[in-house]
Amino acid sequence: MHYKVCGCDSEVLHLDLWLQGNPMENPDNKTQVVLLACGSFNPITNMHLRLFELAKDYLHETGKYNVIKGIISPVGDAYKKKSLISANHRVTMAKLATESSDWVQVDDWESSQNEWLETLKVLRYHHQKLASSNPANSLQNAVPLIKPGRKRKQEANRYIPVKKNQLSPETKGVPQLKLLCGADMLESFGIPNLWKLEDITEIVANHGLVCITRAGNNAQKFIYESDTLWQHKNNIHLVEEWITNDISSTKIRRALRRGQSVRYLVPDAVRAYIEKYNLYSPESEDRNAEVILAPLQKYARGCKQEQTL
């Protein structure tokens, strides 16, 4: 969306208009959505790319949403997951994989942090970035904003509280940022000491979730059994994958270790990159074998009482 000031002499910006998004670029006044997928991407597979296409089709078919962008955010090395190869390689592979997409991009902010970051913090960061690039909120080069009828000046670059529900009037012009995941990630919410209940609540209450079904998982039942998820079920979009395809990074790494072909399971450029640097081997599979996953380390340390999701 580009910043534009209306042509009237009084240099008054019609804020109401902007808060609804630019009608030139959002003619149906649908809710604009950005999808964020967090994960190891060790390595990125065709199925990771499919998640975005499936989610976009689903949201468009509701008639309410316009998906404008997808972001892949590979986790940093400090996550310490077993077999996790360096973020540099994982990010490069994800970039190669998305070269042919005109709407999905890779962001390396998360992976370039020294410490592991909660997914909520990654969502907050990207939400803040979207808010500050929104014309209604980033006004360095603009005339003062005066809302017609109210005559209240808006501050330049005002801070948009990320904690607030994205649907509140204050953030209405900013696209909604939804977390995109597979059903296994949703079900991981129930693993003790992995997620904080307040983080889960904020994710589903303020951002929203688009979850793709996955063999071996029952997302619907999981939502039913959780009071928190049930309460926010309107903000959780469950997408049924009918053309089932259980590609996983684990299976890709296994095939590679055994010298088997992964052609047509990962993009060709990713396959070539893996071969060039011989990225996956029995040794790489043993990386972090003795190390505890960062969130488990962080939350178990506090010996928190078990929480009910």
Ligand SMILES: Nc1ncnc2c1ncn2[C@@H]1O[C@H](COP(=O)(O)OP(=O)(O)OP(=O)(O)O)[C@@H](O)[C@H]1O
């Ligand atoms: N086949 C699939 N169906 C649905 N979701 C998937 C699929 N593969 C990956 N995802 C989702 O993609 C995101 C990133 O996942 P991740 O990087 O862990 O890939 P993975 O294939 O599950 O890897 P691994 O086998 O190493 O766990 C997660 O939300 C995960 O649920």
Ligand SMILES: NC(=O)c1ccc[n+]([C@@H]2O[C@H](COP(=O)(O)O)[C@@H](O)[C@H]2O)c1
């Ligand atoms: N408490 C949390 O925010 C939390 C806990 C566990 C995993 N995660 C994230 O979920 C993703 C899981 O990826 P994997 O399925 O590859 O392990 C990663 O991006 C990781 O950072 C977040």
Ligand SMILES: [Zn+2]
């Ligand atoms: Zn996984």
